[in-house]
Amino acid sequence: MARQEEVEEVVMLPLSEVGSIKWTKERGEKMRLLRGDMPLLTLSKKLAEKDVEISRQYLHRMETNSDVKSASPEIVTGLCKVFNCTLAELLCLKETKIVQLGVDNCN
Numbered sequence: 001m002a003r004q005e006e007v008e009e010v011v012m013l014p015l016s017e018v019g020s021i022k023w024t025k026e027r028g029e030k031m032r033l034l035r036g037d038m039p040l041l042t043l044s045k046k047l048a049e050k051d052v053e054i055s056r057q058y059l060h061r062m063e064t065n066s067d068v069k070s071a072s073p074e075i076v077t078g079l080c081k082v083f084n085c086t087l088a089e090l091l092c093l094k095e096t097k098i099v100q101l102g103v104d105n106c107n
Helices: 025-035 040-049 056-064 073-083
Strands: 008-011 096-099
Touching (some): 025 056
């Protein structure tokens, strides 16, 4: 079990409320691992089938982290669908503490 200070606190939000997801070198490496021997062009086409338009060049930049600092929730969830993995797996989330927002009503 992780020590308390090592556990990251996570707040649950609908992805429709998230503008972008931080993209890191570790996440790019995980994406490359999940892709396996699938060509980037094939990945781009599979994402297009999920209504996610993205070029193979941008996918390559995501894997190499050359200048990608964030990714849209649509791209990230599309990758999860194509790779048949969880969001936590793709984002390399290890031990987390999930907390509920203390919002009663948004009137």
